[in-house]
Amino acid sequence: MSKEARYGLLYSEYEFSTYARIPFEKFVLIIVCFPLFAFIFCVTYSVLFNFESATYTHCDVYNMLPSISAAIGNFSPQKQIWQVAIAIHAIPRFYVAFEYWNYHYSVLRSQDLWIARLAFPLNILENVALIVLSFFTSSKSYAVHEKAFITFIVGSEIYMILTCILQSRFKKQSRISLKWKKRFLFINVVCIITAVYFFMRHNSFCEPYVYTLFALSEYIVVLSNMAFHLTAYFDFQNKDLVIYKHGLALTER
Numbered sequence: 475m476s477k478e479a480r481y482g483l484l485y486s487e488y489e490f491s492t493y494a495r496i497p498f499e500k501f502v503l504i505i506v507c508f509p510l511f512a513f514i515f516c517v518t519y520s521v522l523f524n525f526e527s528a529t530y531t532h533c534d535v536y537n538m539l540p541s542i543s544a545a546i547g548n549f550s551p552q553k554q555i556w557q558v559a560i561a562i563h564a565i566p567r568f569y570v571a572f573e574y575w576n577y578h579y580s581v582l583r584s585q586d587l588w589i590a591r592l593a594f595p596l597n598i599l600e601n602v603a604l605i606v607l608s609f610f611t612s613s614k615s616y617a618v619h620e621k622a623f624i625t626f627i628v629g630s631e632i633y634m635i636l637t638c639i640l641q642s643r644f645k646k647q648s649r650i651s652l653k654w655k656k657r658f659l660f661i662n663v664v665c666i667i668t669a670v671y672f673f674m675r676h677n678s679f680c681e682p683y684v685y686t687l688f689a690l691s692e693y694i695v696v697l698s699n700m701a702f703h704l705t706a707y708f709d710f711q712n713k714d715l716v717i718y719k720h721g722l723a724l725t726e727r
Contacts, residue, residue, distance in 0.1 A: 494717040498573075498710040498724060505566045506704045512559035513542075513696060516552040520545040524552075533680035539689040542696060543619065547611030560608045564601060570706060571597040573724055577709065578640055586643045589636055596633040600626055627666065627695075634659045634702055651708035658702040665694040 520528040520540045528540035528549065546556040571594065578590035607622035638659055641652040669691035676684040712727045 492716055492718065496715045496717075497727070498713040498715050499707040501566070501715050502570060502704065502706040502710065505563050505570065506700050508559040508563040509556075510697075510700055512556045513546070513700075516545045516556050517542075517693070519552050520549060524549045529685075531676070531685055533676065533685070535680055535682045535685070537683065537689070538686040539693075541685075541689050542692045543612040543623075546608065547619070548613045553611065557608055560605060564605055567601050567703075568598065570703075571601065573710070574706070576724075581644045582640065583643065586640070589640050589643075593633055593636040593640060596629050596636065600629040600633055603629060630699055631663070631666070634662065634699075637702075648708055651705050654705050654708070655702060658698045658705070662695055662698040662702065665691045665698065669695060 517540065524540075528544045529537040531537065545552060547553055574597065575590065575594045578593070579587065582590060603622045603626035607619050607626060610618040610622065612619045634655070638652065638655050641648060641655065669688055672684050672688035672691060675681070676688055710724075714725050714727050716723050716725050
């Protein structure tokens with residue numbers, strides 16, 4: 475072998491040498507844990523140290539829980555911790571959305587690909603809306619926060635519905651993933667309806683504890699959304715995220 479050929483072979487091996495290999499299902503779990511733990515911290519800290527301010531509403535009736543907007547956006551250090559968690563998880567989540575795009579194209583029949591083309595931008599939109607509502611808080615930029623929150627809810631609901639439709643049409647269905655996705659979607663939809671009901675009832679009648687039920691419904695909406703995204707654990711089992719010198723790739727284990 476010539477000197478140039480040996481050099482080329484060594485250079486090629488160096489360029490594509492593996493820096494790290496991460497089980498992708500664990501990678502997904504870590505991504506979801508950032509907003510999950512931040513959410514738990516924000517609510518708990520608000521109840522323990524900002525209870526009266528966090529649970530106060532214009533009705534001036536007793537409540538036991540703060541709304542999500544109050545817990546993550548109105549006080550420190552909750553606001554900063556939530557924003558850091560969302561910022562850290564945002565780029566990896568964009569990457570997961572991209573891998574879902576590739577995954578859907580590999581397992582769908584050609585006549586169903588149009589659904590994947592709708593689901594992908596909605597997945598991206600949901601993440602963007604979450605970033606915006608996290609950094610434009612209700613106390614400082616209510617109009618922007620409100621629009622981003624509505625976009626997040628609508629985008630995430632349509633995305634979850636489309637994803638369940640997609641997985642029901644896979645050439646080879648992931649039954650465990652689809653089963654849990656349907657369960658979390660059902661819980662999510664029910665709690666959105668109850669949250670709207672309790673919010674309107676609170677504003678109309680100013681009854682004690684009704685805002686608490688609204689806040690609790692909100693919590694379940696957020697947690698069921700996180701759980702829905704966590705089902706990627708089943709979709710990407712036996713795959714590794716491999717980091718190279720000039721990039722990364724998702725490979726079979």
